[in-house]
Amino acid sequence: GQSLEQPSEVTAVEGAIVQINCTYQTSGFYGLSWYQQHDGGAPTFLSYNALDGLEETGRFSSFLSRSDSYGYLLLQELQMKDSASYFCATSGSARQLTFGSGTQLTVLP
């Protein structure tokens, strides 16, 4: 099976940079994804890493180290609207995405 661990809560101020870490254990590994979810809303895809290294998409970047079974999501120039839950997710099989327990990010003014 798959298990992913991430911090339950992170707090930062507007304009700051925050990093959300994720460690995983999987029986098979097909890349690490990141999703954002606002309260009561649908998870929204943010980023995906199949290979080691950094992927940058605007203010968001994601990093993967397969040898360390570790990844992180980096959010820059934080805005109030970034307050949400962030999930790392991975797959051990073709059409099954397993989510971590989620990190609640609170952005303070």
Place this chain on the structure above:
Amino acid sequence: AAGVIQSPRHLIKEKRETATLKCYPIPRHDTVYWYQQGPGQDPQFLISFYEKMQSDKGSIPDRFSAQQFSDYHSELNMSSLELGDSALYFCASSLGAGISGNTIYFGEGSWLTVV
């Protein structure tokens, strides 16, 4: 652009009743997923379909069943409902396997309350 459509958005059922949730994936997407998310929990994978055939199965109770129809819409049937089934149920779809980094798009979810 068309998104994943779920219905109903909200429903209230009594214990031991049956509920059916419907999902209309994004046109031309070949994979449909169902997730259950309890309050404060992460989305739990239930089941997925590829080209109308069941693909992967997660923590779906035996009381639940799902299928995908010829028009690609999918339904999640839940019987003998229990209080613990109260949750937000998401349907999602993708073109190609999600493991390849193909974006999985989620619907807005169906809120099920069992009383």
